[in-house]
Amino acid sequence: MSSVEEFRTEIRHWLQAHLTGEFAHLKGRGGPGGEHEAFAERLAWERHLAAHGWTCVGWPKEYGGRGASIEEQIAFHEEYALADAPARVNHIGEQLLGPTLIAHGTEEQKARFLPPIRAVEELWCQGYSEPDAGSDLAAVRTRATRDGDAWVVDGQKIWTSLAHASQWCFVLARTEPGSRRHAGLSYLLVPMDQPGVVVRPIVQLTGTSEFNEVFFDGARTDAANVVGEPGDGWRIAMATLGYERGVSTLGQQVGFRRELEGLIELARRTGALADPLVRDRLVRAWTGLQAMRANALRGAEPSMAKLYWSHWHRDLGELAMDIRGAASTVVSGEPYELDAWQRLFLFSRADTIYAGSSEIQRTIIAERVLGLPKEPRP
DSSP: OOHHHHHHHHHHHHHHHHSSGGGGGGTTOOSTTOTTTTHHHHHHHHHHHHHTTOSSTTSOGGGTSOOOOHHHHHHHHHHHHHTTOOOOSOHIIIIIIHHHHHHHSOHHHHHHHHHHHHTTOSOEEEEOOBTTBSSOGGGOOOEEEEETTEEEEEEEEOSOTTGGGOSEEEEEEEOSTTOOTTTTEEEEEEESSSTTEEEEEOOOTTSOOOOEEEEEEEEEEETTOEESSTTBHHHHHHHHHHHHTSTHHHHHHHHHHHHHHHHHHHHHHHTGGGSHHHHHHHHHHHHHHHHHHHHHHTTOOHHHHHHHHHHHHHHHHHHHHHHHGGGGGSOSBTTTBOOHHHHHHHHHTTTTTTTSOHHHHHHHIIIIISOOOOOOOO
């Protein structure tokens, strides 16, 4: 048995042994459109993972991880999804900020911030998008000014996932007055629990509110809490986005596969499978999922991967509504209780927008991958 197979077997058996008792009811809870589900219990589960060494598996051992290879990380995320384990509450800290600090942070920053992430003692959110600078990240207007031994942050962020539950936020802010676009930005680590930070949840079509508006009004953070050099924030922010679209997406694809299998069974029960057009769309969804996995395994360019999976998943939500027919338009309970297929349809409308809209992804592919002329900039 290879080391990867041994690793896969170890995590599979551990999950079978531990997703029981007080944690058994958490199977399948959370995830896109369901982040509100059993949040406190999922946080306890994740701390249980940490206590047994199953958080941050891809981090180097010197920072508390397992030093798992890419193949072992893939095995972990796939087995976690196959076990129907609950959605992670610490994804942003573990998968985004942690690797960013390991690669670009100071030793002091690593010592301060990595252990609480690994132990799930501090949760993080991502302060990138703004009302007038959604996917156009270089247009951010949130500013930070140096005041002695601190940075003072003023501005607004939006669509900030889980800001209402986070203790810290990594914020892209303009620190050089008069700078434009990619220049003059800095990547700051800002505490959320202070008078200068206000979080307002945004109620979505699903009735839930994973996303938030965050207002900074004189919020402060230590001068040392800048990752990289002041003015080097664009490079650090792009590194974080690369980690966001890493191997954990293979676990996401296991969830996609489970949704597709459930949809095929629904079509069989309702008789919709007899429709040749429905069968054709289901076959296309299945082949698309195989292509998605193959591209992920070969390390496809992150923008291409994001563009592909977001449209595939949005189309799956539309197919679910078509298979359900008229019943898809009626909520299952009052005042606004959605079933899983309705939630999939409504939340997947955002797939092509969050984490970089499809328009932006196509521009990146055109300019950086294909080498086409850049779009005119204002």
